[in-house]
Amino acid sequence: MANIVAIVGRPNVGKSTLFNRLTESRKAIVDDFSGVTRDRHYETAEWIGKKFTVIDTGGFVHGSDDIFEEAIRDQVHIAIEEASVIVFMVDVTTGITDLDDEIADLLRRSSKPVYVVANKVDHAKLHHDSAEFYAFGLGEIYNISSATGSGTGELLDAVVSHFPEQEEEEENALPKITIVGRPNVGKSSLTNALLGVDRNIVTDIAGTTRDSIRIHYNQFGNEFLLIDTAGLRRKSKVNEDIEFYSVMRTIKALEDSDVVILMLDANDGIEAQDINIFHLAEKNKKGIMIVVNKWDTIEKDHKTAKEFEAKIREKIAPFSDVPIIFTSVTEKQRIFKVVETAMEVYKNKTKKISTSKLNDVMLQIIENYPPPSTKGKYIKIKYATQLPGRSPMFAFFCNLPQYIKDPYKRFVENKLRDNFDFKGVPIQIFFRQK
Numbered sequence: 001m002a003n004i005v006a007i008v009g010r011p012n013v014g015k016s017t018l019f020n021r022l023t024e025s026r027k028a029i030v031d032d033f034s035g036v037t038r039d040r041h042y043e044t045a046e047w048i049g050k051k052f053t054v055i056d057t058g059g060f061v062h063g064s065d066d067i068f069e070e071a072i073r074d075q076v077h078i079a080i081e082e083a084s085v086i087v088f089m090v091d092v093t094t095g096i097t098d099l100d101d102e103i104a105d106l107l108r109r110s111s112k113p114v115y116v117v118a119n120k121v122d123h124a125k126l127h128h129d130s131a132e133f134y135a136f137g138l139g140e141i142y143n144i145s146s147a148t149g150s151g152t153g154e155l156l157d158a159v160v161s162h163f164p165e166q167e168e169e170e171e172n173a174l175p176k177i178t179i180v181g182r183p184n185v186g187k188s189s190l191t192n193a194l195l196g197v198d199r200n201i202v203t204d205i206a207g208t209t210r211d212s213i214r215i216h217y218n219q220f221g222n223e224f225l226l227i228d229t230a231g232l233r234r235k236s237k238v239n240e241d242i243e244f245y246s247v248m249r250t251i252k253a254l255e256d257s258d259v260v261i262l263m264l265d266a267n268d269g270i271e272a273q274d275i276n277i278f279h280l281a282e283k284n285k286k287g288i289m290i291v292v293n294k295w296d297t298i299e300k301d302h303k304t305a306k307e308f309e310a311k312i313r314e315k316i317a318p319f320s321d322v323p324i325i326f327t328s329v330t331e332k333q334r335i336f337k338v339v340e341t342a343m344e345v346y347k348n349k350t351k352k353i354s355t356s357k358l359n360d361v362m363l364q365i366i367e368n369y370p371p372p373s374t375k376g377k378y379i380k381i382k383y384a385t386q387l388p389g390r391s392p393m394f395a396f397f398c399n400l401p402q403y404i405k406d407p408y409k410r411f412v413e414n415k416l417r418d419n420f421d422f423k424g425v426p427i428q429i430f431f432r433q434k
């Protein structure tokens with residue numbers, strides 16, 4: 001079950017300021033991935049050990065004034081349907097506006113937990129002013145200042161109380177694979193091609209409250225569960241064309257899977273939204289592969305695929321060690337290659353390297369290229385071991401872990417990748433005191 005917190009409210013109340021604050025610890029990392037931060041409206045966050053995804057719904061509202069309010073209403077409807085918890089933000093300095101009232105009306109009719117947050121309570125004096133928001137009939141008011149962060153702790157305590165203590169580990173479960181991507185890239189076509197039927201599952205799932213359905217695939221020696229959200233057709237077809245809606249669906253599917261197949265349309269290449277999804281998968285430590293579909297529609301020569309691939313790798317850097325496959329679902333080209341590759345990525349993700357083998361290989365490399373000495377001190381890495389976990393994690397024990405810099409960490413990661421094949425899998429490396 002995905003934990004999704006949607007921040008809703010009219011423009012300028014401070015939604016994106018709160019969003020940035022909640023996802024702050026991650027922001028520094030994300031900023032390294034040049035160019036994508038600005039259109040980032042969803043991001044992982046963590047509070048008292050519980051992970052969740054925060055969505056700034058305001059980031060999805062585009063357009064002129066006349067369609068503006070309608071867009072906000074759509075956003076709120078979708079948030080009610082898809083989010084696990086809703087944060088309804090209002091501005092204490094302006095008080096209640098008509099649009100606030102309208103949003104409150106929609107939220108009152110929902111069964112999802114709603115937290116009314118009075119923002120811009122920068123001084124104790126303003127605490128009393130927020131009392132007027134009780135008029136919404138949505139319960140307690142949380143006074144916060146997104147600018148300073150005051151009050152956000154209490155809000156988060158309340159919000160994460162809705163999330164389970166820990167994801168239950170599914171021992172010996174089948175690999176879970178999800179196809180994600182923008183509308184019309186060919187996700188359902190691929191699902192149908194794999195299953196060999198043009199399924200219409202609308203009727204099967206009427207009234208279901210599940211986020212997605214799992215289709216058991218077992219052919220040619222490959223067995224896995226295909227997580228299908230594209231197949232979950234909605235009551236209102238309109239929703240599906242809304243970017244915000246597809247992002248919500250994607251996040252849910254992604255959190256529930258082991259390997260994510262990010263599908264692109266060869267005519268569009270990789271766009272900002274795809275890159276955001278890619279990084280979200282990376283940060284959630286999911287296996288990842290990229291499928292460039294509709295390859296039949298591209299005019300090409302012997303260099304086209306190579307150039308296309310290079311461009312994608314440049315845009316997803318620094319984590320670019322992922323498989324990229326060019327398909328035509330309609331012409332049935334390389335469809336089974338997709339399945340095989342997804343299974344390889346899964347194998348890489350669950351791979352365990354023995355401590356002796358790891359040390360044989362890595363200690364030799366480290367001896368030849370030791371970490372640079374810092375402040376006249378020599379760093380001695382003594383041994384390494386893979387830590388238990390659902391994705392590859394390695395600990396390198398050394399005398400002065402605090403002096404190991406990022407470039408050396410990256411060097412070690414690259415050597416691990418060169419020697420042990422972790423294609424498609426994010427790996428974590430820790431340097432620890434010994």
Ligand code: GDP
Nearest residue numbers: 011012013014015016017058119120145146147
């Ligand atoms: P959004 O449109 O709801 O995402 O609102 P923004 O996050 O863009 O904020 C709108 C304006 O309110 C910006 O100028 C922010 O700097 C300001 N703002 C946001 N939070 C606070 C706050 O806690 N106190 C004060 N005084 N200003 C804030």
Ligand code: GDP
Nearest residue numbers: 183184185186187188189230293294328329330
């Ligand atoms: P989804 O929204 O991502 O599930 O996309 P669909 O599977 O519904 O496909 C959207 C459209 O693209 C449909 O008209 C498909 O027939 C078409 N399509 C899917 N894959 C290919 C392909 O490899 N080549 C071409 N030319 N069209 C494709």
